[in-house]
């Protein structure tokens with residue numbers, strides 16, 4: 001289950017309904033998939049062959065089709081990041097910059113953990129959404145954010161796109177952003 005940390009106050013929100021209510025108030029879509037459906041050899045496995053990636057996508061085919069039908073996604077893929085990823089450190093440095101794009105950013109975590117840092121509406125300021133396996137999140141278009149890994153440095157996630165070129169990151173210069 002996702003957990004929220006509001007950076008200005010250090011308040012944590014972890015009860016399921018409170019997390020859902022908070023994210024809904026921020027127009028962040030939050031859903032959950034049952035990752036116990038995954039065959040055992042694909043659970044918490046971060047180094048996947050192309051055939052295994054296809055197997056993960058096939059496991060969640062009905063969830064992907066359902067999301068796509070509701071929200072207009074046309075294409076999807078599966079990404080893996082772990083210490084086995086070449087240049088992971090450099091990649092994470094690139095990730096950790098606040099940006100926006102004209103398409104929403106949707107991720108369904110099928111293994112591992114990740115974190116979205118999002119600029120909240122009004123005076124909420126930046127908040128973290130800590131995600132684990134099963135969490136599905138969509139950061140709305142044009143909302144300032146970035147994504148990175150957590151201490152375990154490993155994730156597998158489905159990405160869905162309305163159109164691939166709608167997802168070019170625009171840097172978002174924000175003097176109020178403070179790295180945690």
Ligand SMILES: [Fe+2]
Pocket residue numbers: 099100101105145146147169
């Ligand atoms: Fe993004």
